[in-house]
Ligand SMILES: Nc1ncnc2c1ncn2[C@@H]1O[C@H](COP(=O)(O)OP(=O)(O)OP(=O)(O)O)[C@@H](O)[C@H]1O
């Protein structure tokens with residue numbers, strides 16, 4: 001500073017006035033004035049410029065604060081938009097909220113992966129609800145629930161007389177969803193012929209009803225979910241690679257509940273309120289001991305299992321609070337393998353399916369008859385066998 005002043009004086013330069021623009025010890029900038037006319041600046045000038053610098057400092061700081069708040073508000077708003085459907089504020093869920101906000105804006109296909117009960121379908125609904133298609137239908141189709149022929153007519157519809165029971169024209173779900181979103185649940189189970197037809201929908205944006213001759217243009221957004229590793233299905237040539245890439249433009253992986261334990265209290269409270277009011281039973285809360293069990297359990301069935309646990313406790317409990325007695329055995333003795341197995345409903349269902357199929361095939365030594373005995377369509381039996389990975393085991397029995 002001294003050098004500057006000396007320079008001004010000695011070289012007979014015009015006078016200079018410099019005032020910092022500062023707020024609480026933080027210098028944001030400076031106001032720098034030069035005067036060509038003598039006698040330069042006086043104390044009054046200094047006071048005036050200092051006052052202007054003070055106002056400028058406040059204005060700059062406010063502008064910066066507003067910019068930061070606007071950015072934060074934008075982030076929160078996008079996360080909040082899905083808050084009312086997906087409960088949970090763990091870091092992982094917050095990130096999912098941000099991804100939803102981003103993908104909702106466009107029409108990209110999204111493949112949702114994750115363990116059972118993690119909220120894949122709820123996530124699909126949240127994407128739809130936050131998209132420009134929200135006012136149009138959201139149509140969910142479970143690709144594993146029907147035989148190939150039924151699923152085909154369910155998806156694409158059929159013309160009158162297309163097959164024996166086709167007494168009237170029926171619109172398919174893709175057509176019903178026009179303008180909206182189609183959610184293909186368990187998309188990994190789709191039979192090869194339907195995979196090709198779906199690929200055409202994604203590429204050409206048109207469908208043909210079963211037994212129909214004309215193509216119908218449709219405008220749908222496709223979301224899908226699977227708890228299979230689709231890349232493995234592609235490698236094993238059970239799933240078309242080109243379809244996989246079309247479906248998986250964006251992948252969202254729903255994290256299991258045990259990897260976001262912070263969400264357990266909020267979810268449990270949410271379900272408690274919902275089921276207590278549904279059951280018409282006032283339940284004040286959850287006892288400390290019960291909380292400890294809820295928080296330490298691994299939740300193999302994820303959010304669905306937590307939801308069922310709370311519903312059961314509300315219905316079966318008799319005290320004003322949920323206490324450990326109201327919780328299933330499996331939760332209480334953690335570490336007991338038999339308890340874990342008893343609660344893994346999907347595992348139990350899978351075991352039962354395998355046992356029944358083995359028995360039917362052993363008795364009949366023929367897949368068609370075995371399917372008949374089991375009361376399912378042979379196509380479905382084939383799909384089941386493939387999905388359960390028991391084909392080679394069964395070949396010994398056929
Ligand atoms: N974050 C969440 N907030 C509130 N409810 C949730 C949440 N996640 C899941 N649920 C509830 O848990 C249940 C299971 O969710 P959903 O059906 O979406 O799971 P999924 O991943 O599709 O399961 P599956 O693979 O078995 O089909 C539903 O009743 C859903 O409402």
Ligand SMILES: [Mg+2]
Pocket residue numbers: 120121185
């Ligand atoms: Mg589901």
